[in-house]
Amino acid sequence: MSSVQTVLLEWFRQHQRKLPWRGVTDPYKVLLSEVLLQQTRVEQTIPYYERFLARFPSLEALSRADQEDVLKVWQGCGYYARARNLHRLAQQVVAAGGVFPRTSSALRALPGIGPYTAAALASIAFGEPVAAVDGNVRRVLSRWYAWEKPTAGQIQQAAEALMAGLAQSQGPSPGDWNQALMELGATVCLPKNPACGRCPVARFCLGQAAPERYPGAKERKQRRLELTALVLQGPGGVYLEQRQGPILGGLWGVPMEEGPGALARLLVRFGLERAERLGSLRHEFTHRKLHIEVYRAPWVAGENPASRPLSRLDQKILALVEANLSSQHSPAG
Ligand code: SF4
Known part of the structure; x- marks a missing residue:
């Protein structure tokens, strides 16, 4: 019988949205797409991604830019601290020889790189088998395991166990697996009205009888x-x-x-x-x-x-x- 990994990866190969950063493994471009995706919806991200790369085509070009020019290209995208961090990161990496660190733990030492971005970048650009957990992955895994109030550690452990299962099967890229989970969360296992009827992994999912119960809402104070x-x-x-x-x-x-x-x-x-x-x-x-x-x-x-x-x-x-x-x-x- 097929594993959840095989089924989801096959679905990802056939149904993933066509996006400019799909199949890209240049760490600078992967990083840019990840930073943009954290703050904006995918459709809004595409023009910013293309505009930013047209203006700063490489890490080196970004490192040489004035901060004001970087912010001008980022204008309208919000979360300007991320643009400033990206700029500082480019200067730091270029000053150290221009080569990105290749592991998630080394990447986390760079400005603005948290656990999620480090894992996404290391898995997509360098093939490191590390689980990248964002809001989409948290929701999907909470539903698979029918967890109403999962802790961050519980989700992380589950994500790592799935990644370990993938590594044993030798072959598919850890980056594809991380992206497949996120893609499922972004296009099928939506926060409201998840499309369980067309979900490729429904038979593995314990929460599909009442998916919106999982995970319970987090309180957000403004x-x-x-x-x-x-x-x-x-x-x-x-x-x-x-x-x-x-x-x-x-x-x-x-x-x-x-x-x-x-x-x-x-x-x-x-x-x-x-x-x-x-x-x-x-x-x-x-x-x-x-x-x-x-x-x-x-x-x-x-x-x-x-x-x-x-x-x-x-x-x-x-x-x-x-x-x-x-x-x-x-x-x-
Ligand atoms: S069956 Fe429904 S709740 Fe479960 S993963 Fe698929 S879309 Fe999400």
Whole structure:
């Protein structure tokens, strides 16, 4: 009788989606695809992957780039810390001779590489038999074993046991196996309404009678942040400054402060007496819900926002300013 590995790999060979990084084993390209996939849906990832490679075709080219250029190409993709880490990683690997470490444990010493990315990269690019566990794999394995509240260790052990079974059969690539599990999670064993009727491994699955029970929902707490943004408009555009800190650090945006008294602090900082309130916006990051009050004041000089890497949040703020201006200029009635 066929093993779950044989059945799933055969399904993967026949039904995998055609994606630009399929069959690619260049570690730089594999890493880029993995980093992008962690934050965006596959369809959105493809243009970023192609754009990034067109601009920085090799690790060497990326290592020589300015951080601002890297962020500009990444613009709109979110999670800018990942772009900054990718850039630092390129500089570090190139400085050490330009050759990637070949094992997941050595890869984990590089900037921004966690256990999942290290395992995915080592298995796909170098054939190391290590299990890569992401959210898709966690869900699929929880269902196979009908585990409502599996611990991370339990899932990891199960994934490693499956990888060990694959290694014994000598032949298929560990990278294909990891990708096959993820592909099943992404296209068949979906979080809601999994397609058990067309699932290639249904006969191995203990959870298919009530798949959505497994795994139980994880609680996710989102912190709420109150922010005030001050758009300073002058000849040539708006005043922009480079942000510091972990969230949008390295990107450019309008001056912003957090918490009570934020507007007063902004006015003092720019020597202004008052600013006009334009409205408010909401914006979400994975663990943060932002509420932003937007103000505007005239300023001595500004620059064209298109020339800088801006976050989506700043693009939203500037769109609010634009909408306000056009409503003021449209004929009354
Ligand atoms: S049978 Fe259903 S729940 Fe089980 S792995 Fe397949 S799609 Fe997921």
